[in-house]
Amino acid sequence: MTLLRTLILVVVTFVARPAAAADPQQLLQQFVDGVRSLSAQFEQVQYDERGAVLDRRSGDFALSRPGRFRWNYTQPYQQLMVCDGEQIWNYEPDLDQVTVRPAGRVLQDTPAALLAQGSQLSERFLLEDGGRDKDAQIVRLKPKAADTDFSLIELWLKDRGVPQRIRFHDALGGTTDVQFTAVSTAAIKDTSRFTFTPPAGAEVVKLEDSGG
Template identity: 40%
Template structure:
């Protein structure tokens, strides 16, 4: 599965914060206490035998409820941006921007964790997953059958998001580690817009029959 698909799935789940023993309580604390977040990330994708398939890194910014910017800076350049109205994926190497509606792109996917609220429990089965590696963990399994992943695990430490693990339907696991996390930074609205160069192809998928699992 391409990293960019895991990404829309990923971008998100990074937003859980608190160091309580109960992972569900940690997740609730995030919604209550954190309106914005900025972090660096390192991402590793492995097959079912633990062999590394891809490695990448970049930055992540979040402004709840619906704005975020997940940007890969190495080994390639890609950006996934939501301004609260539309979702844009910019692949620099392909010189292509894909635009999709927020509802079609984010609902019933892990990115739902960015919005929180009652809809979260409608899309996921959520359970505390104990302690591991000095972190409290939450396990989320999608209620829908047409998602790209089987399970997502969040590791929370010292009131900041630390690790996210995603198991996809091919038996692969993507592990994302967050560093230099800043809580409630003052992020400008411009951080959640995407200026599209004139020579870039734009694929506008709004209004089309988009499925929540096609991230």
């Protein structure tokens, strides 16, 4: 799974609502149709098929539906992704490079698009009740399409349905596990967080509308 797709899958999965329903279809629909804003700190760990750690990162993010987010890696190095609803900007300070591509095409056929736009999840996913893990309800999403980058997504929902953890299983047996802290559903008033202007002198690469 590419870094870009991993970021997208994680970021726009975050929309919260009270999760009283036990049925996974209803639970996820409540999750999708919930509050408009979300912010949190995160730690992301990527494992290979044997469980060995490949990568560990941390940072913060903010989400404002529909379709705007800011995903900011701060450790062990900086990287920033901003989606203004129309374009996705990916800035790597160490390379002094910015890549930009149309958001709609990149998000197409991913959980990011489905969850951000409020589509019926059952159209493209098989939903399962994953049981409970302590005080969290686990919901499992299996893509119906065969040509996806992932084979399973698991969501841990608690505290009125706010997600606390997401785990992605890729087609090669690896996993990406994201844990969240300091989660807030308060309205984000500073909308400038969801716009991006390339720094002076940075190389800007405009990628084709290929969804890659």
